[in-house]
Amino acid sequence: MSAPRADIDRRSLPLLAIDDLSIEFRTRGGIVRALDRVAFELKRGETLALVGESGSGKSVTAHAVMGILPAAAHVAGGTISFGGLSLLQADAKTLDEIRGREIAIIFQNPRAALNPIRAVGKQISDILVRHGNVTAAQAPGRAIEMLAKVRIPDPKRRAASYPFELSGGMCQRVMIAMALACEPALLIADEPTTGVDITTQAVIMDLIAELASAEGMATLLITHDLGLASEYCDRIAVMHAGQVVESAPTSLLLTRPHHPYTAKLIAATPGDAASLDDLASIPGNLPDLRRDDLPACRYSARCERRADICVMPPVPRVALAGGGHVACRRPLGAEA
Amino acid sequence: MTPEPPLVGEPLLAVEGLRKLYPIAAKRTWRDRKLRSYLHAVDGVDFMIGAGETVGLVGESGCGKSTLVRLVTRLIDPSAGTIRFAGGDIGAVPAKEFGRAAQRAQIQMVFQDAADSLNPRFTAFRAIAEPLRRLRGLNGAALRARVEEVAGLTGLPLELLGRFPHQLSGGQQARVGIARAIAVEPRLLILDEPTSALDVSVQVVILQLLQDLKTRLGLSYLFVSHDLNVVRLLCDRILVMYLGHIVESGPADRVFASPSHPYTQALLSAVPSPGNSARQRRIDLPGEPRSPIDPDPSICPLYGRCGRATDECRTSMPALREIAPSRIAACHYAAMEATPPLAAVTV
Amino acid sequence: MTAALRHARYILSENPVTGFSFALFTFLVVCALIGPALVPYDPLASDTAMALTGPSAAHWFGTDQLGRDIFSRIIVATRLDLGLAVSSVALAFAIGTLLGLAAGYFGGWTDRVIGRVVDTIMAFPLFVLAMGIVAALGNTLANIIYATAIINLPIYARLARTEANVRRDAGFVEAARLCGNSEARIVLAQLLPNIMPLMVVQISLTLGYAILNAAGLSFIGLGVRPPTAEWGIMVAEGASFIVSGEWWVAFFPGLFLMAAVFCFNLMGDGLRDIVDPRRRT
Numbered sequence: 001m002s003a004p005r006a007d008i009d010r011r012s013l014p015l016l017a018i019d020d021l022s023i024e025f026r027t028r029g030g031i032v033r034a035l036d037r038v039a040f041e042l043k044r045g046e047t048l049a050l051v052g053e054s055g056s057g058k059s060v061t062a063h064a065v066m067g068i069l070p071a072a073a074h075v076a077g078g079t080i081s082f083g084g085l086s087l088l089q090a091d092a093k094t095l096d097e098i099r100g101r102e103i104a105i106i107f108q109n110p111r112a113a114l115n116p117i118r119a120v121g122k123q124i125s126d127i128l129v130r131h132g133n134v135t136a137a138q139a140p141g142r143a144i145e146m147l148a149k150v151r152i153p154d155p156k157r158r159a160a161s162y163p164f165e166l167s168g169g170m171c172q173r174v175m176i177a178m179a180l181a182c183e184p185a186l187l188i189a190d191e192p193t194t195g196v197d198i199t200t201q202a203v204i205m206d207l208i209a210e211l212a213s214a215e216g217m218a219t220l221l222i223t224h225d226l227g228l229a230s231e232y233c234d235r236i237a238v239m240h241a242g243q244v245v246e247s248a249p250t251s252l253l254l255t256r257p258h259h260p261y262t263a264k265l266i267a268a269t270p271g272d273a274a275s276l277d278d279l280a281s282i283p284g285n286l287p288d289l290r291r292d293d294l295p296a297c298r299y300s301a302r303c304e305r306r307a308d309i310c311v312m313p314p315v316p317r318v319a320l321a322g323g324g325h326v327a328c329r330r331p332l333g334a335e336a
Numbered sequence: 337m338t339p340e341p342p343l344v345g346e347p348l349l350a351v352e353g354l355r356k357l358y359p360i361a362a363k364r365t366w367r368d369r370k371l372r373s374y375l376h377a378v379d380g381v382d383f384m385i386g387a388g389e390t391v392g393l394v395g396e397s398g399c400g401k402s403t404l405v406r407l408v409t410r411l412i413d414p415s416a417g418t419i420r421f422a423g424g425d426i427g428a429v430p431a432k433e434f435g436r437a438a439q440r441a442q443i444q445m446v447f448q449d450a451a452d453s454l455n456p457r458f459t460a461f462r463a464i465a466e467p468l469r470r471l472r473g474l475n476g477a478a479l480r481a482r483v484e485e486v487a488g489l490t491g492l493p494l495e496l497l498g499r500f501p502h503q504l505s506g507g508q509q510a511r512v513g514i515a516r517a518i519a520v521e522p523r524l525l526i527l528d529e530p531t532s533a534l535d536v537s538v539q540v541v542i543l544q545l546l547q548d549l550k551t552r553l554g555l556s557y558l559f560v561s562h563d564l565n566v567v568r569l570l571c572d573r574i575l576v577m578y579l580g581h582i583v584e585s586g587p588a589d590r591v592f593a594s595p596s597h598p599y600t601q602a603l604l605s606a607v608p609s610p611g612n613s614a615r616q617r618r619i620d621l622p623g624e625p626r627s628p629i630d631p632d633p634s635i636c637p638l639y640g641r642c643g644r645a646t647d648e649c650r651t652s653m654p655a656l657r658e659i660a661p662s663r664i665a666a667c668h669y670a671a672m673e674a675t676p677p678l679a680a681v682t683v
Numbered sequence: 684m685t686a687a688l689r690h691a692r693y694i695l696s697e698n699p700v701t702g703f704s705f706a707l708f709t710f711l712v713v714c715a716l717i718g719p720a721l722v723p724y725d726p727l728a729s730d731t732a733m734a735l736t737g738p739s740a741a742h743w744f745g746t747d748q749l750g751r752d753i754f755s756r757i758i759v760a761t762r763l764d765l766g767l768a769v770s771s772v773a774l775a776f777a778i779g780t781l782l783g784l785a786a787g788y789f790g791g792w793t794d795r796v797i798g799r800v801v802d803t804i805m806a807f808p809l810f811v812l813a814m815g816i817v818a819a820l821g822n823t824l825a826n827i828i829y830a831t832a833i834i835n836l837p838i839y840a841r842l843a844r845t846e847a848n849v850r851r852d853a854g855f856v857e858a859a860r861l862c863g864n865s866e867a868r869i870v871l872a873q874l875l876p877n878i879m880p881l882m883v884v885q886i887s888l889t890l891g892y893a894i895l896n897a898a899g900l901s902f903i904g905l906g907v908r909p910p911t912a913e914w915g916i917m918v919a920e921g922a923s924f925i926v927s928g929e930w931w932v933a934f935f936p937g938l939f940l941m942a943a944v945f946c947f948n949l950m951g952d953g954l955r956d957i958v959d960p961r962r963r964t
Contacts, residue, residue, distance in 0.1 A: 409861065411857060411860055411861070432866070435860060435863045435864065435865060436863070440861075440863050441863070444861055445858075445861055447854045447857070447858060448854075449854055452853055452854035452855065453854030453855055453857070453858045454854075454855055454858075455855040455858075455859070455873055455876075455877070456855075456877060457876040457877055458855075466859070466862045466864075467861070467862035467863065470862050470863035470864055471862065471863045513858075516858070516862075517861075
């Protein structure tokens with residue numbers, strides 16, 4: 001199949017490690033401090049969800065790992081380590097080889113990601129030939145195998161179809177097939193089911209989960225849906241305004257959140273709430289990330305447990321029993 | 337949620353036998369050239385909404401709920417069937433003339449994409465004032481007073497009234513859309529996925545606002561959503577739609593607790609929830625929905641995807657029937673101790 | 684309003700060429716409005732003794748074959764040319780936009796009929812069509828305006844049709860129906876304001892075409908008649924003198940003509956930037 005790169009060790013622990021990552025965007029309105037010292041880890045075969053509302057920086061993080069940040073983005077600090085290799089220091093050639101082969105990404109709108117004037121089978125073959133050490137002669141057959149793997153009925157005939165002939169759900173499957181064609185070590189799924197019907201969402205997420213566990217592939221799921229993350233992911237990292245506020249195994253995070261924002265997010269999610277009055281909103285708004293006088297903890301302005309010490313750097317990273325950490329000076333469950 | 341709707345007297349909205357067919361230009365042989373193909377967007381729908389009720393309408397893309405919503409709000413005309421509102425037959429008034437009808441102000445809608453539903457060149461004030469000007473003939477000071485009153489009801493700060501939609505946040509746009517809809521004191525408000533584009537924290541606020549407005553202003557809601565959790569919290573009764581048909585209806589919490597139609601069961605099993613047990617409970621509907629073009633009227637719409645596919649499913653269209661008190665489903669096998677189909681049951 | 688002005692000033696400061704074109708436009712408008720009152724010489728007064736003298740302190744742009752001061756004639760012609768351009772473009776805009784909006788919004792037979800009418804106009808080489816109309820109806824000022832309006836109508840109709848088509852299914856259109864608006868009101872009060880920015884850009888560009896058209900008609904004798912001062916006629920009359928060395932008779936009117944068209948085109952680009960930053964050229 002596709003031989004992993006010699007300098008990437010898939011068995012390294014952890015597979016993906018982001019440490020102290022800060023990213024800024026240069027815009028006409030000023031410098032937007034999109035990410036502030038983001039840190040989390042992902043082990044081989046694990047599924048981690050990056051959960052956050054709009055503006056939390058979760059997509060920026062995913063794009064940073066993939067190396068597809070826009071030109072206006074500037075890494076202000078930190079490291080991204082994948083299989084022992086530092087992605088931020090790697091040259092363009094190395095990144096080119098890693099992208100598609102070791103790390104794959106699927107996006108929200110599959111139709112936008114597929115070439116509308118090329119048959120889907122050919123698009124999969126293209127990737128196989130480019131990244132997968134597959135000859136041009138073998139590629140079409142492998143492409144059909146991939147289509148079968150993602151449960152597209154009648155894959156031989158469908159390989160000749162164009163994206164416009166396929167339904168949205170099928171296009172998403174084709175995108176998954178393209179992503180998994182080279183058996184990557186890490187799959188990044190950037191809001192793959194937002195805007196999709198609930199039954200299609202279940203099918204797609206079940207498919208990703210099944211393929212991931214079969215191949216031992218790690219998954220980084222970017223989503224705003226806490227419910228979705230809770231079903232499919234081993235661990236959840238909650239983001240707010242460019243900071244990771246808490247990261248913990250799923251069941252622990254949901255039953256015993258330590259960060260006030262996590263607790264509020266859980267309380268706002270319809271999920272299993274008994275009535276509308278049980279839901280709580282989150283007061284305040286996102287801070288303007290263009291300011292240079294942002295408090296150290298960007299949630300502090302909206303937080304009920306806010307203390308004077310919260311606005312002063314650095315924001316601590318307190319390890320939690322059971323794995324994970326919380327970035328709070330006064331986490332829930334601690335003494336007042 | 338209230339267990340049974342007290343349908344005392346005439347319901348606020350009563351829809352019977354509603355159909356909407358769209359002609360399709362199909363390639364036909366010369367012999368069949370006069371025959372037309374039709375897409376059955378809404379294929380025989382019956383339901384009622386009582387005064388003060390919140391009825392949820394769930395279904396996936398292609399089930400016909402957008403068409404149904406546009407029929408009920410009289411933006412398009414039905415191909416067949418009746419729509420009665422507060423005793424009057426509004427289905428008989430053509431959509432083109434409904435703008436001048438007395439009931440126009442009584443049925444209003446909050447749109448899914450608030451930003452798209454606001455004219456980019458109108459300020460929030462003007463957007464809210466529009467129905468008041470057209471339908472209530474308000475002007476000047478009276479207009480301003482009413483707009484400000486309604487803005488206050490929806491929690492929209494008055495200083496935002498001079499802003500354009502692109503200068504407002506998602507939540508504020510949603511409030512403007514709601515304010516505009518309630519400005520003319522409607523009795524029935526259709527809410528077409530009003531929070532699907534909003535962050536979850538904003539969604540809570542808007543949902544609670546809608547709940548509050550309903551009790552304060554005595555509104556009835558038809559709440560269309562694909563988010564089953566939200567529907568469960570807000571709605572008294574729910575209607576489940578599939579391929580232009582209503583396949584199940586009943587009190588929201590009971591339908592959620594024990595869905596009877598196979599489609600409802602599949603739908604509910606797809607809702608993500610913590611832990612792996614959800615995946616085990618998953619009911620897959622293999623394949624794609626049947627074609628809505630010239631569907632065979634004797635085949636159940638779910639045939640071919642349903643786990644149970646018998647000859648009866650293929651030869652007789654299941655009618656909506658009461659399978660338990662106030663529980664209605666369109667399936668031959670919905671309940672083991674099935675009561676024989678009642679004639680002309682409306683939901 | 685002030686936010687728009689601030690934005691406008693920002694764009695103008697970023698793009699000096701646009702700023703220049705606005706300045707030039709202002710100059711032309713001032714010429715048109717008060718120029719005739721301020722010119723040193725009567726544009727129609729001929730002084731054959733001074734015929735064909737080159738640019739000098741007394742006559743900045745020289746004199747033509749009848750001894751008339753070219754500078755005065757040019758300034759006075761500004762009013763006529765701008766007036767022709769503005770009236771014909773206003774007419775083309777009004778009628779073309781209404782037709783296009785109706786075609787794009789209502790679709791069906793309205794669209795087909797209007798589409799065929801517009802196609803018919805566009806089937807002709809436009810200048811030839813203008814020539815034909817003026818030749819048939821006689822070259823009065825009014826006919827020149829009508830002819831120019833007709834040949835510029837399709838552009839507005841096309842643009843308005845596309846924009847209306849894109850927006851007819853927008854949420855705010857449906858919301859407007861729920862508010863009790865009639866279809867006509869939706870088209871005029873809801874859609875039209877939304878397409879105005881693009882139309883304004885188009886107006887500015889068409890002004891350039893309109894001036895060229897009027898000048899062109901005059902050049903071939905189908906436009907304004909002598910002794911009226913008009914840039915096109917002046918270029919036509921001066922063309923025969925270029926060979927004999929009296930270049931200024933045709934040069935200066937031509938320069939103003941070029942400046943005006945150039946100015947309108949640049950303004951169009953600048954307006955586009957002001958109005959819709961996503962469409963930056």
